[in-house]
Amino acid sequence: MTMIFGIPLQALLGQLLIGLINGSFYALLSLGLAIIFGLLRMINFAHGAQYMLGAFTAYLLLTFAGIGYWVALILAPVIVGVLGAVVERLFLRRLYDLDPLYGLLFTFGLALTLEGAFRYVYGASGQPYATPSALAGGTNLGFMFLPIYRGWVVVVSLVVCIATWFLIEKTKLGAYLRAATENATLVQAFGVNVPVLLTFTYGLGVALAAFAGVLAAPVYQVSPLMGSNIIIVVFAVVVVGGMGSIMGSIVTGYMLGIAEGLTKVFYPEASNIVIFVIMAIVLLIRPAGLFGREA
Amino acid sequence: MARSSSTAPAVLAGTDKADPAAASGFKLVLGVVALGVLLAVPFFVYPIFLMKVLCFALFACAFNVLLGYTGLLSFGHAAFFGGAAYFTAHVVKEWGFPPELGILTGVVGAAALGFVMGALAIRRQGIYFAMITLALSQMFFFFCLQAEFTKGEDGIQSVPRGHLLGLIDLNQPLAMYYTVAGTFLIGLFLIWRFVNSPFGMILKSIRENEARAISLGYSVQRYKLGAFVFSAAIAGLAGAMKALVFQFATLTDVAWQMSGEVILMTLLGGIGTMFGPIVGAGFIVALGNYLATTGFPVTIITGVVFMVCVLVFRRGIVGEFYASRLGRRLGLDHRH
Numbered sequence: 145m146t147m148i149f150g151i152p153l154q155a156l157l158g159q160l161l162i163g164l165i166n167g168s169f170y171a172l173l174s175l176g177l178a179i180i181f182g183l184l185r186m187i188n189f190a191h192g193a194q195y196m197l198g199a200f201t202a203y204l205l206l207t208f209a210g211i212g213y214w215v216a217l218i219l220a221p222v223i224v225g226v227l228g229a230v231v232e233r234l235f236l237r238r239l240y241d242l243d244p245l246y247g248l249l250f251t252f253g254l255a256l257t258l259e260g261a262f263r264y265v266y267g268a269s270g271q272p273y274a275t276p277s278a279l280a281g282g283t284n285l286g287f288m289f290l291p292i293y294r295g296w297v298v299v300v301s302l303v304v305c306i307a308t309w310f311l312i313e314k315t316k317l318g319a320y321l322r323a324a325t326e327n328a329t330l331v332q333a334f335g336v337n338v339p340v341l342l343t344f345t346y347g348l349g350v351a352l353a354a355f356a357g358v359l360a361a362p363v364y365q366v367s368p369l370m371g372s373n374i375i376i377v378v379f380a381v382v383v384v385g386g387m388g389s390i391m392g393s394i395v396t397g398y399m400l401g402i403a404e405g406l407t408k409v410f411y412p413e414a415s416n417i418v419i420f421v422i423m424a425i426v427l428l429i430r431p432a433g434l435f436g437r438e439a
Numbered sequence: 440m441a442r443s444s445s446t447a448p449a450v451l452a453g454t455d456k457a458d459p460a461a462a463s464g465f466k467l468v469l470g471v472v473a474l475g476v477l478l479a480v481p482f483f484v485y486p487i488f489l490m491k492v493l494c495f496a497l498f499a500c501a502f503n504v505l506l507g508y509t510g511l512l513s514f515g516h517a518a519f520f521g522g523a524a525y526f527t528a529h530v531v532k533e534w535g536f537p538p539e540l541g542i543l544t545g546v547v548g549a550a551a552l553g554f555v556m557g558a559l560a561i562r563r564q565g566i567y568f569a570m571i572t573l574a575l576s577q578m579f580f581f582f583c584l585q586a587e588f589t590k591g592e593d594g595i596q597s598v599p600r601g602h603l604l605g606l607i608d609l610n611q612p613l614a615m616y617y618t619v620a621g622t623f624l625i626g627l628f629l630i631w632r633f634v635n636s637p638f639g640m641i642l643k644s645i646r647e648n649e650a651r652a653i654s655l656g657y658s659v660q661r662y663k664l665g666a667f668v669f670s671a672a673i674a675g676l677a678g679a680m681k682a683l684v685f686q687f688a689t690l691t692d693v694a695w696q697m698s699g700e701v702i703l704m705t706l707l708g709g710i711g712t713m714f715g716p717i718v719g720a721g722f723i724v725a726l727g728n729y730l731a732t733t734g735f736p737v738t739i740i741t742g743v744v745f746m747v748c749v750l751v752f753r754r755g756i757v758g759e760f761y762a763s764r765l766g767r768r769l770g771l772d773h774r775h
Contacts, residue, residue, distance in 0.1 A: 187566045238750060244566055245512050246749050249706065252699060253745025260738030376695060380574040383567060413585060420578035424559055427571065431562040 151409055157288040163405015164398065165294055165363065168301035169195075169356050171397025173378045174385060175305055176352035178393040179312070182325045183345045186236070186247030192375025193255040194350045197224050198357025199366045200262060203273055213276040213362075220358045221351040228350030229343045236346065237339070255372070262368035270365025297359050304355065305394045312390055321345060380423040386436015396434060465769045477620050486616045487684070492724045493623045494681040499704040499716030500630050501673035506702075507711030508634045509666045510646030514569045514698050515556060515576030516674050521692030522579060523549040523675030528595040528688035529588050538601045538609060542622075542679040549675020550668050552579070557667030561660055564649075573695060580693045594689030598682055609683065619680055626676050631713065633669055642666050696738075703741055706748045709755030718756050 202216035385396030523545035531541035600609035708719025
């Protein structure tokens with residue numbers, strides 16, 4: 145068996161793949177956070193809960209309507225995104241003139257409520273969600289065994305990340321978004337409906353979280369606590385990357401996922417905290433974050 | 440007392456103008472009444488519940504030093520509260536420390552932890568500050584989960600209360616209660632001194648306008664760090680007490696939900712008021728106790744209370760009272 149640094153190559157690649165999968169979720173979630181923060185100047189603490197909501201929507205669609213994975217992959221983010229837009233319209237809108245910390249606190253309360261409600265109904269344990277049959281099984285790449293679904297997660301999340309980057313950096317709509325980030329009043333004066341833009345942006349960010357949740361459903365179980373476990377790590381990812389750049393948050397997400405995977409191979413005890421340690425180091429060396437601008 | 444009665448007509452006369460004498464008289468009366476209640480209440484209410492309220496009230500007051508008086512939202516205060524509980528429980532149980540030294544260990548440990556976390560967190564501002572403190576406290580949570588001395592999921596159980604100063608047997612519920620009440624008052628006094636000192640004034644100026652404070656030549660970072668360490672130490676005092684009262688220290692106290700709870704207590708009671716966090720803590724602890732008997736999940740209610748507070752009740756209970764007509768007449772509405 146091939147060995148690298150005294151570790152079997154198989155184990156190394158296996159953990160690398162897990163790291164890449166986690167990195168995909170980190171990237172999707174921190175991307176959504178960065179988009180919302182860019183325009184609304186607010187940290188969406190409910191992001192983890194909305195990721196959980198995406199997974200649960202897929203699960204409920206399957207259980208009660210018999211709607212399978214492929215439709216749910218589109219439908220669940222739309223449903224959760226619309227719910228997010230409603231929340232923005234009804235509540236978040238009232239907080240824009242206040243200190244951004246109130247937005248953080250409101251969405252924190254929202255996250256607690258959502259999680260508490262699902263926990264009340266479904267308990268703390270997870271519900272299984274079957275891998276779609278087209279993506280079941282695995283393939284032997286010669287040097288490692290690759291479960292097809294996991295490969296799919298990595299590929300599709302990369303595609304979605306790049307598509308989102310394209311939407312924001314290269315399209316007309318994205319140009320409006322970026323302009324409104326710089327100076328919302330001026331953009332409004334040019335006749336762009338900024339309030340609708342804000343609602344759309346929040347819905348888009350939330351939909352990305354829900355999309356990640358549907359992707360995650362077959363990998364992990366669908367559990368009420370899946371969101372709060374991941375969101376704090378994603379916050380650290382966001383601190384490391386800085387929220388100034390869309391590409392920055394994508395790259396940082398994958399990088400930190402891989403770093404976490406590799407830590408599991410070489411020093412498993414630290415795998416839970418390695419991202420936080422990296423965050424601390426980045427704060428010492430480059431407080432604005434790897435891709436951030438000084439706020 | 441004579442002073443307050445002589446100013447009473449001015450209050451009744453209904454001048455909306457603040458009367459400083461009436462205000463200080465009102466505060467004096469309120470203080471005496473509160474002290475009386477604090478002394479008498481264990482004869483009417485279950486002492487363990489009261490001690491829980493006092494521990495959380497002190498915790499919330501310590502948190503408020505940062506949020507209310509310095510404008511820093513820490514989302515990681517559970518690390519100091521729960522960390523101190525672990526330190527105290529460990530030295531008292533395993534090393535046989537007397538309670539007073541155990542509490543001191545908890546406070547020093549929390550302050551040291553606060554120094555490290557604070558030094559990192561103050562490198563960013565606003566929303567990033569909140570996320571960094573949350574991430575660092577989560578790191579501490581994982582440390583507690585894996586470290587040897589915290590006993591993992593079980594926590595440190597059956598911590599002996601011991602004899603305070605070798606004299607007072609803390610296993611007597613009343614002795615324990617008055618110790619907690621005394622410590623609470625000491626902690627409150629320290630906070631009051633701290634926020635009303637020249638140091639505290641500079642903190643307020645940082646809260647109001649950080650750039651201006653920098654331009655006036657204050658090394659803002661050092662003041663922030665000082666406030667952070669002080670707040671962590673008092674939070675540690677509260678956590679150390681809780682470990683002795685309940686005789687255990689577990690992961691619950693270092694989890695992020697606890698950091699959220701203390702924010703809610705402060706928000707509900709009134710950010711930046713001296714007594715708001717105490718009122719908020721009383722409400723939340725009572726709510727938790729009540730809901731525990733019904734089996735309805737506490738997080739749903741706390742989440743809803745959070746959202747309602749942020750949307751329509753940002754001044755909190757005490758803040759609303761200060762801003763009400765009565766509060767204005769009593770000259771209480773001069774939020775620093």
